[in-house]
Amino acid sequence: MTPPGTVQEFCLRLIQGETLEEKLAPPPRDLPDVARGDGSVPEAPGRPATLRIVPGREARVPPLAGWGDLDQRVRIIHALANHELQATELFARALVQFPDAPGPLRQELLRTLAEEQVHTRLYVRRLEALGGAFGDHPVSGLFWNRLRETRTIAEFLCALSLTFENANLDHAPEIAATARLHGDEETARILDRVAKDEERHVDLGRRWVDAFAAPGESTWQAYRRQLFWPLHPGRARGEVFQTEARRRAGLDPEFIENLRAAESEVPESERQRRPTS
Numbered sequence: 001m002t003p004p005g006t007v008q009e010f011c012l013r014l015i016q017g018e019t020l021e022e023k024l025a026p027p028p029r030d031l032p033d034v035a036r037g038d039g040s041v042p043e044a045p046g047r048p049a050t051l052r053i054v055p056g057r058e059a060r061v062p063p064l065a066g067w068g069d070l071d072q073r074v075r076i077i078h079a080l081a082n083h084e085l086q087a088t089e090l091f092a093r094a095l096v097q098f099p100d101a102p103g104p105l106r107q108e109l110l111r112t113l114a115e116e117q118v119h120t121r122l123y124v125r126r127l128e129a130l131g132g133a134f135g136d137h138p139v140s141g142l143f144w145n146r147l148r149e150t151r152t153i154a155e156f157l158c159a160l161s162l163t164f165e166n167a168n169l170d171h172a173p174e175i176a177a178t179a180r181l182h183g184d185e186e187t188a189r190i191l192d193r194v195a196k197d198e199e200r201h202v203d204l205g206r207r208w209v210d211a212f213a214a215p216g217e218s219t220w221q222a223y224r225r226q227l228f229w230p231l232h233p234g235r236a237r238g239e240v241f242q243t244e245a246r247r248r249a250g251l252d253p254e255f256i257e258n259l260r261a262a263e264s265e266v267p268e269s270e271r272q273r274r275p276t277s
């Protein structure tokens with residue numbers, strides 16, 4: 001196949017690709033970001049037959065408590081690989097969906113996409129070292145589906161970077177600690193790396209959400225204004241709250257404290273729904 005000639009071509013191929021090789025081929029250096037398209041995106045990503053997206057209820061993942069059991073551990077790592085693959089596809093989608101985003105932001109999105117590809121590979125290799133294979137278990141499309149409604153790049157960053165990646169600042173260290181408890185240093189080290197990279201990914205979201213914010217609006221205010229149900233701040237954190245990681249990601253005390261107080265359950269009356277206009 002001829003190499004992609006533009007960022008847009010690279011991203012579309014990645015989204016629509018039906019082999020893991022197509023999805024994990026890194027972006028060529030200095031890819032021209034011209035002819036960016038009209039913003040229309042595929043409904044769903046292409047996937048290899050063994051990684052077709054199924055409803056969440058058909059892709060259940062064992063709880064972390066199952067780590068000591070190799071079969072369950074492999075299924076958890078399988079799900080982590082799918083999270084990273086979805087992150088890869090989503091950064092590609094952002095580049096296709098928002099052709100008018102500033103050039104420097106688009107370059108950052110492309111670099112982040114490449115890091116998500118690396119994360120995917122690391123989990124896939126670990127899975128293989130433990131006797132599994134990527135595609136052995138059903139996978140969900142939760143992240144892709146949750147971000148389907150985003151209409152601006154700022155909304156997209158609120159949902160992906162400031163919610164899902166933000167939550168991973170808690171999840172990744174928690175999973176790493178569980179792996180270490182069971183002597184699984186190799187997997188723990190991958191999670192350490194992912195957690196470290198995630199601080200930069202959250203920082204990217206924060207800086208650009210700030211750049212697009214209304215005059216005088218804080219990061220938290222901009223975040224709340226642009227995050228719609230079923231997403232909510234309770235989805236942006238895990239059980240054990242990592243304050244330092246969030247500081248390193250550049251989040252300010254107001255944001256960190258509001259997030260710390262966020263509940264995982266939101267009463268009907270407090271669910272922020274997108275205004276219908």
Ligand SMILES: [Fe+2]
Nearest residue numbers: 084087116119
């Ligand atoms: Fe990642």
Ligand SMILES: [Fe+2]
Nearest residue numbers: 087165198201
């Ligand atoms: Fe990330």
